[in-house]
Amino acid sequence: MEDYVRRYLRIISLLLGLGLLLYWAVPSQSKPGASDAIKKRGYLLWGSDAEGGAPYIFPDPKDPSRLIGFEVDIADAIARELGVKAKQSQNAWDSLIPGLQRGDYDIAMNGIEITSQREQEVLFSIPYYIYTEQLVVRKEDTAIQTANDLKGKKVGTLSGTVAQDILTKIGGVDVKIYPGQVEPYEDLAVGRIDAVLLDLPIAAYYGKSNPKLKYAGTPMGEGFYAIAVRKGDADLQKAIDEILVKLLKSGELKKIYEKWDLWNESQEKLSKNVKDSSGHSGIEESKKAPVHTFFPMLFKGAGLTIFISATAMALAITLGLLLAVARLYSRAPLSNIAVAYIPEEIFANPKAERTKTFLSRVLKI
Secondary structure, eight states: HHHHHHHHHHHHHHHHHHHHHHHSSOOTSOOOHHHHHHHHHHEEEEEEHHHTOTTSSSETTEEEEEEEHHHHHHHHHHHHHSSSSSEEEEEEEGGGHHHHHSSSSSSOSSSOBBBBBHHHHHHOOOOSEEEEEEEEETTTTSSSSGGGGGGGGGGEETTHHHHHHHHHHHOOOOEESSSSHHHHHHHHHSSSSSSSEEEEIIIIIIITTTTTTTOOOEEEEEEOOOOETTTHHHHHHHHEEEHHHHHHHHHHHHHHHHHOOOOHHHHHHHHHHHOOTTTTTGGGGOOOOOGGGHHHHHHHHHHHHHHHHHHHHHHHHHHHHHHHHHHHOOTTTHHHHHHHHHHHHHHHHHHHHHHHHHHHHHTTO
């Protein structure tokens, strides 16, 4: 009996220690985060590809040393709300996420579509733009009217885009992957490929404006652009979410899109769906929060639960021993209380005799 109780007390001690370790080892939410580091540094570093990146970000034709585009305006607005300046970091479009993960910049924003695969790699802000896919063909082409006419055709797109996924799922399409946005439309104009499928902002800038090209059918599908943030920088993600909500509700984003001829019914829907900085209504459904963002909270909750359980067990054992001692050896009124709590029949068995013997040895009674 003595060995059994000692082993039990050791287990309780280990549980109590584990609970304390888990409870206090979780990082405090008050510790400086990425947004604080940005404010201290004085500028927001955002990764994007300015090479052929219109209308997102591209060199000003009048002054090549200056970058313009609707995402340049958005980055400036976000930086302003953070109290800093925006600074662009050049990177190839298909390497933006790896660069963000390496820590080359604070955020990545360059028409990055929310996909389930990317949600495993980074955190996403709420959407700032609703995009659709637009098919573009040569002016004289009458054979291609919709995506269903693309089987057996050579179709250009960018790597890692939703457009590429659509073309792959259609089946039988000869998909040609390009490193930039300009090249597929150039090849289409000279007849090297039969069509180009890309996001509507790209198609509007490079396809619609080319006299040799035209839209084939109406825009298809619907998706969301969002700002990518490194895992672990949840404070920066939250700050950007709040800023985007403010820009949407104030109408500043609408002015930016109207400036670049990008405002449409989809963006109107995006603005209407914004209710507050915590809910975001329907647009939040497009960006289900990854489970890992809740891990710190879960771990802290688990630590607190173990701590409470272990403490309760330790208190129960201590209280039980005190009651047993009071039941066996104390005088009234303590003995009366103990008798009321521990009936006489509990002691009327062999185990009770062993307990009495053990208590006598421990207390030297």
